Structure formats: structure tokens, C-alpha cells
Amino acid sequence: MGLITIDYRDRKLIYEQLIDNVKMLVLRGDLKKNDFLPSVRTLAKELGINPNTIQKAYAELERQGIIASLSGRGSIVILDGSEIASAGKESLRAEMTILASKARTLHMTREEFLECAAAIWQAAEPDTGKETE
Amino acid sequence: MGLITIDYRDRKLIYEQLIDNVKMLVLRGDLKKNDFLPSVRTLAKELGINPNTIQKAYAELERQGIIASLSGRGSIVILDGSEIASAGKESLRAEMTILASKARTLHMTREEFLECAAAIWQAAEPDTGKETE
Amino acid sequence: MGLITIDYRDRKLIYEQLIDNVKMLVLRGDLKKNDFLPSVRTLAKELGINPNTIQKAYAELERQGIIASLSGRGSIVILDGSEIASAGKESLRAEMTILASKARTLHMTREEFLECAAAIWQAAEPDTGKETE
Amino acid sequence: MGLITIDYRDRKLIYEQLIDNVKMLVLRGDLKKNDFLPSVRTLAKELGINPNTIQKAYAELERQGIIASLSGRGSIVILDGSEIASAGKESLRAEMTILASKARTLHMTREEFLECAAAIWQAAEPDTGKETE
DNA sequence: GTGGTCTAGACCACA
DNA sequence: GTGGTCTAGACCACA
Numbered sequence: 001m002g003l004i005t006i007d008y009r010d011r012k013l014i015y016e017q018l019i020d021n022v023k024m025l026v027l028r029g030d031l032k033k034n035d036f037l038p039s040v041r042t043l044a045k046e047l048g049i050n051p052n053t054i055q056k057a058y059a060e061l062e063r064q065g066i067i068a069s070l071s072g073r074g075s076i077v078i079l080d081g082s083e084i085a086s087a088g089k090e091s092l093r094a095e096m097t098i099l100a101s102k103a104r105t106l107h108m109t110r111e112e113f114l115e116c117a118a119a120i121w122q123a124a125e126p127d128t129g130k131e132t133e
Numbered sequence: 134m135g136l137i138t139i140d141y142r143d144r145k146l147i148y149e150q151l152i153d154n155v156k157m158l159v160l161r162g163d164l165k166k167n168d169f170l171p172s173v174r175t176l177a178k179e180l181g182i183n184p185n186t187i188q189k190a191y192a193e194l195e196r197q198g199i200i201a202s203l204s205g206r207g208s209i210v211i212l213d214g215s216e217i218a219s220a221g222k223e224s225l226r227a228e229m230t231i232l233a234s235k236a237r238t239l240h241m242t243r244e245e246f247l248e249c250a251a252a253i254w255q256a257a258e259p260d261t262g263k264e265t266e
Numbered sequence: 267m268g269l270i271t272i273d274y275r276d277r278k279l280i281y282e283q284l285i286d287n288v289k290m291l292v293l294r295g296d297l298k299k300n301d302f303l304p305s306v307r308t309l310a311k312e313l314g315i316n317p318n319t320i321q322k323a324y325a326e327l328e329r330q331g332i333i334a335s336l337s338g339r340g341s342i343v344i345l346d347g348s349e350i351a352s353a354g355k356e357s358l359r360a361e362m363t364i365l366a367s368k369a370r371t372l373h374m375t376r377e378e379f380l381e382c383a384a385a386i387w388q389a390a391e392p393d394t395g396k397e398t399e
Numbered sequence: 400m401g402l403i404t405i406d407y408r409d410r411k412l413i414y415e416q417l418i419d420n421v422k423m424l425v426l427r428g429d430l431k432k433n434d435f436l437p438s439v440r441t442l443a444k445e446l447g448i449n450p451n452t453i454q455k456a457y458a459e460l461e462r463q464g465i466i467a468s469l470s471g472r473g474s475i476v477i478l479d480g481s482e483i484a485s486a487g488k489e490s491l492r493a494e495m496t497i498l499a500s501k502a503r504t505l506h507m508t509r510e511e512f513l514e515c516a517a518a519i520w521q522a523a524e525p526d527t528g529k530e531t532e
Numbered sequence: 533g534t535g536g537t538c539t540a541g542a543c544c545a546c547a
Numbered sequence: 548g549t550g551g552t553c554t555a556g557a558c559c560a561c562a
Contacts, residue, residue, distance in 0.1 A: 013537065027238065034275065039549060050539045055551075063462070068277060072546035072549045076275065088239045089249075095232055096253045099225060103254075105160065106221045110254050116222075117250040120229045121236075121243050142433065142475065144467060146561065183562045279546065293504065316547045354505045355515075358498060362519045365494055369520075371426065372487045376520050382488075383516040386495045387502075387509050412552065438534060449554045454536075471534045471561035 002038065002046055003030055014049060018057035023066065027081045027088075037067060037075040135171065135179055136163055147182060151190035156199065159210060159217050166213040170200060268304065268312055269296055280315060284323035289332065292343055292350050299346040303333060401437065401445055402429055413448060417456035422465065426480045426487075436466060436474040 003025055006017050025031040037043075040058065044051040058075050061067045066084065069075045103113045136158055139150045158164040170176075173191065177184040191208055194200045199217065202208045212220075236246045269291055272283050291297040303309075306324065310317040324341055327333045332350065335341045345353075369379045402424055405416045424430040436442075439457065443450040457474050460466045465483065468474045502512045 015537080024238070040551095041549080050541095051550095052540085053538060056537090058550085068275065069550060070274070070277070070547095071279065071551075073274070073280075074549060078275065085239045088235070089241065092232060092235055092239065092241075093249060093253065095235075096249055097257065099228055099232065100250075100253050100257050102221070102225055102228075104257070105157070106218050106225065108222065108225075110251075113254055114247065114250055116226060116229055117233075117247055118243075120226060120233050121246055124230060124233050124237070141469070141472070142467065142477065144469070146470065147472075148561075186562055189561085281546075290504070319547055322546085351505050354501070355507065358501055358505065358507075359515060359519060361498055361501075362515055363523060365491060365498065366516075366519050366523050368487070368491055368494075370523070371423070372484045372491065374488065374491075376517075379520055380513065380516055382492060382495055383499075383513055384509075386492065386499050387512055390496065390499050390503070414552080439536095440534080449556095450535095451555085452553060455552090457535085468535060469562095470536075473534060 002043070004038070004043060004047070006047055006049065015053050015057040015060070018054065019060055022057070022061055023084055023088075026066065026077055026079065026084050029081050031077050033077055033080040035077045037077065039074055135176070137171070137176065137180070139180055139182065147186050148190040148193070151187065152193055155190070155194055156217055156221070159199065159212065160214050160221070162214050164210050166210055168210045169206075170208040170210065172207050268309070270304070270309060270313070272313055272315065280319050281323040281326070284320065285326055288323070288327055289350055289354070292332065292345065293347050293354070295347050297343050299343055301343045302339075303341040303343065305340050401442070403437070403442060403446070405446055405448070413452050414456040414459070417453065418459055421456070421460055422483055422487075425465065425476055425478065425483050428480050430476050432476055432479040434476045436476065438473055 004018065004021050006014055006021075010017060012020070022031065022037065031037070037058070038046070040051050040054045044054050047054075058067065058069060062069050062075075064087075066077070066079050067075050068078045100113065103116075108116075137151065137154050139147055139154075143150060145153070155164070155170065164170075170191070171179070173184050173187045177187050180187075191200065191202065195202055195208070197220070199210070199212050199220075200208045201211050233246065236249075241249075270284065270287050272280055272287075276283060278286070288297070288303065297303070303324070304312070306317050306320045310320050313320075324333065324335065328335055328341070330353070332343070332345050332353075333341045334344045366379065369382075374382075403417065403420050405413055405420075409416060411419070421430070421436065430436070436457070437445070439450050439453045443453050446453075457466065457468060461468050461474075463486075465476065465478050466474050467477045499512065502515075507515075
């Protein structure tokens with residue numbers, strides 16, 4: 001029922017799933033700036049996991065400046081989707097930089113690298129031609 | 134002294150360092166097809182690390198089809214640099230696929246994504262025009 | 267509507283926000299010596315927060331000698347702005363003392379410390395030369 | 400006996416004491432770049448506190464870029480004292496900025512503020528004239 | 533041996 | 548009710 005779920009078959013750690021889950025909800029607009037997250041205890045009970053694990057995820061989200069934990073009041077979203085998106089693009093650039101350096105190690109040319117990026121984007125296109133159903 | 138070294142301050146796991154190290158040596162031609170790797174014991178002594186860790190790395194390299202262990206005679210390289218390079222490109226494509234899906238999550242367009250790849254390649258260009266050595 | 271407001275998104279505890287709020291009002295002259303504060307119940311209803319929290323803030327203000335609660339008649343301001351200001355300066359000196367000891371731990375010299383204070387004052391100057399109002 | 404101690408009478412949280420303790424040791428040169436910290440378990444036993452609490456402190460130190468936790472190998476210092484000192488000065492400037500804004504709220508002049516800083520530095524001087532015993 | 537994750541549950545201050 | 552800290556202890560992968 002709740003917006004936040006965990007997948008035990010996923011190899012990602014539970015607290016990382018929680019973090020990604022919240023980020024995604026903010027990115028999609030399902031959680032907006034000033035919305036409250038479910039309380040640590042509520043969510044722990046709902047998901048059947050330990051409150052400490054929720055706590056760890058919320059603490060990391062707070063450290064990343066995405067939520068604020070207000071003692072005695074709950075945890076509130078303090079960034080909106082577009083702000084998260086620009087942070088996300090920043091980190092994507094960092095990962096792209098690592099990929100580029102790997103590509104050089106493999107003696108790939110600029111053309112090969114860009115062709116690879118283009119081909120993959122195309123292949124992953126969920127729907128070519130007309131957008132959304 | 135040897136070709137293989139490890140960096141204790143590197144965050145990478147030691148067995149991953151060993152794997153990357155061997156791959157790099159083959160890629161650069163410092164190790165060629167049919168060359169023998171140092172024996173587990175020799176290398177463990179030389180690097181001052183646990184033989185189990187070397188064993189684990191060699192096992193993974195064997196699993197990846199890069200070396201073969203000839204019982205009683207040591208481990209031998211069975212791929213040459215260009216063959217490793219194409220395997221490397223394959224794994225790079227896999228990582229690029231993950232990046233592309235992240236980019237979509239962030240609502241990036243195809244143009245933004247490719248522009249990002251191009252800009253980063255350019256920026257990392259060690260030296261445009263003539264090569265220093 | 268009232269003079270006292272709270273900001274739920276502020277990381278400060280609510281009772282601290284209330285205390286700072288009242289101090290600020292007295293400092294600015296919006297509340298003068300012998301003025302009554304809103305009653306605990308009134309304020310709690312107006313701000314939509316727990317009366318215990320208001321109570322806690324008023325108790326602390328009383329402890330600090332800024333207000334007095336007259337049983338059955340409410341709470342009254344017993345200091346004027348300039349008296350609060352000198353108390354404020356006292357606490358600022360205490361915080362400056364902590365900063366100075368940190369600075370020493372960092373091996374800063376007297377000159378570095380004072381230069382830092384001066385530079386920051388300058389930088390924060392809202393408007394140099396003529397004062398807007 | 401160990402370099403790291405905790406003080407139960409201190410109102411600071413245990414994990415904060417641990418963090419400050421390690422920073423101080425690096426700042427003083429008692430721990431140098433590439434030195435290993437005591438292992439989580441060893442230190443927990445030595446101090447008689449829960450390994451999770453040590454773990455929390457080490458995780459925060461790692462997040463701050465002061466140490467690196469090498470899985471299976473222990474935790475190593477990766478910054479030297481001077482690097483910590485410059486980070487410390489940065490945070491001191493931030494705190495000074497807050498103080499300056501408080502001072503303005505109290506209608507202090509630039510001269511009062513700087514005089515306060517100077518007087519406090521003088522007062523806290525551990526030994527005026529000749530240095531060290 | 534090492535660090536990292538997670539559970540279970542106590543206890544605290546704040547609202 | 549809320550979040551934050553801490554203990555006790557299991558379990559995992561890596562060295």
C-alpha cells in the first residue's frame with residue numbers, strides 16, 4: 001500500500017533500497033518539498049524491518065540534504081524533484097568520467113566511445129517514435 | 134620489483150586489484166599469451182599478502198577465461214591483449230547501459246546524454262594535437 | 267497573524283524557536299517591559315502546537331529572568347531591550363571563547379584569528395557607506 | 400594506555416568524542432597519514448563500549464575523508480594534520496560568520512566585535528610572554 | 533583476523 | 548507520538 005517498498009531478492013542493501021526509493025519518489029513528484037516521510041517506527045512496522053535500518057537510510061538522506069529530521073516531529077522532504085535531478089546529473093557526469101577513462105585504457109577512439117553511447121541510448125529507448133501511451 | 138603490485142591505500146579490494154593488474158598487463162602486452170603468471174606462493178610472499186587472496190584472484194581470472202591453471206605447473210595466460218580489450222569493451226557497454234537508464238530516470242534527453250559523453254571525453258583528452266612523452 | 271511565529275522546516279527545536287522569537291521581539295522593541303505575552307493556551311491554539319512546548323519555552327524564559335509568570339494572570343516581560351542585549355553580548359562572549367580555543371587547537375595565531383573576525387564582519391556588512399532603511 | 404579514550408562525564412555523545420579524539424590525534428601528529436587505527440573490535444573491547452558505536456564514529460570519519468576503511472584490513476588515516484587543520488579553519492570561519500550575525504542583531508559595532516575577539520584571545524592565552532614550560 | 537549490515541530492544545529528549 | 552543513541556549479538560564477505 002505504501003509508496004516505499006523493499007525487494008528482498010534485490011542484491012542492493014536494504015538501506016540503499018530505501019534511499020533510492022525515496023529519491024525516486026521525490027524525482028517523480030510523488031513526494032514533494034515539505035511532505036513528511038512515514039515515521040521511522042511506522043515504516044519499520046509496515047515493511048517488517050528493523051527501525052535502525054530505516055534510521056540509517058533517513059540519516060543518509062539527511063546528510064545528502066534531501067530530507068530533514070525534525071526531532072519529535074518526523075522527517076520532511078526539503079528538496080524538490082528538479083533539485084535532486086541536478087545533483088543526479090552531477091553524479092552521472094562523474095560516472096561518465098570513469099567510463100571515459102576505462103575506454104581510453106581499452107584504446108577506444110572518441111568516435112567508438114560516442115557511437116557506443118548513442119547505440120545504447122537507442123537500444124534502451126522504451127518506445128521509439130511516439131512518446132508515452 | 135615484480136610486475137604485479139598492490140596499493141594498500143586503494144579502496145579497491147585486494148583481489149580486485151590483482152585481477153585488474155593482470156588484465157592491464159595483458160592489455161599492455163607486458164604479459165602475452167602463453168606466459169606464466171608468478172605462482173600463488175611466490176606472489177603471496179613477494180607482496181606480503183594472504184595466499185588465499187591470490188588464489189581467489191587467479192580463480193576469478195580463470196573463470197573469466199583469461200588464464201588457465203595447469204595443475205602442478207602454474208597459471209598461464211590464454212588470451213592476448215586484443216582479446217581482453219574486446220571483453221573490456223563488452224563490460225563497458227554494460228556499464229554504459231546502466232548510465233543510460235540513470236539518465237532517463239533523470240529525464241535527460243538523448244542530446245543531453247550524448248553531449249555529456251562528448252564533453253567529458255574532450256575534457257579528459259590528455260593532450261590535444263601533439264603528444265608529450 | 268501574531269508576532270510570534272514558528273517555522274516547521276527550521277531545524278531548531280520548536281521551544282528554542284519560541285525563546286529566540288520572544289527575545290528578538292523584546293530586542294526590537296515590539297515587546298516592552300511590562301507587556302503581557304499571549305497565554306499558553308492562546309498561543310498553542312494560534313500556532314497549532316502542543317501547549318507543553320509553549321510552557322517549556324516560557325519556563326526557560328522565566329529561568330533566564332526575561333519574563334515572569336503571574337499566576338492566573340499570564341506572563342509579563344520584565345526586561346527591556348537593552349537589558350536583553352547585554353545578556354546576549356554575554357552569551358556571545360562565551361561562544362567567542364569556544365571559538366578561540368578551537369582556533370588555538372588549529373595552531374592559529376592571534377593575528378590570524380583577529381584577521382578572520384575582521385574579514386567576516388566586513389563580508390557580512392549589509393551595505394557599506396550609506397545605510398538603507 | 401591507548402591513545403583514544405572516552406569520558407563518560409563529558410556531555411558529548413560517545414561517537415562524537417571518538418571522532419574528535421581521532422581528529423585531535425591526527426592534528427597533533429600522534430596519528431600520521433597511513434597509520435592504522437585500532438580495529439573496531441579491539442577498540443570496543445579496550446574502551447568497554449559497543450562495536451557499533453565505534454563503527455558509527457569510523458563511518459563518519461570516513462565520510463569526512465579523514466580515514467579509509469579497508470574491508471578485511473582495518474581503517475587507515477588518509478589525511479595529515481595540516482590537511483585537517485585547513486578543513487578546521489574553514490568550519491571555524493563558518494561559526495565566526497554566525498557569531499557576527501548574532502553580534503549585528505545585538506547592535507554591536509565592528510569595533511565592539513573585534514575588541515571582544517581580541518580580549519577573549521588575550522584572556523585565554525595559556526601563557527603570555529614565554530612559550531611552554 | 534578485518535569492516536559492514538542488520539535485528540531486537542532499551543532509553544532519552546522533544547512535541 | 549517523534550527521531551537519536553547505544554547496547555548486545557548474529558551473520559556476511561574479504562585478507
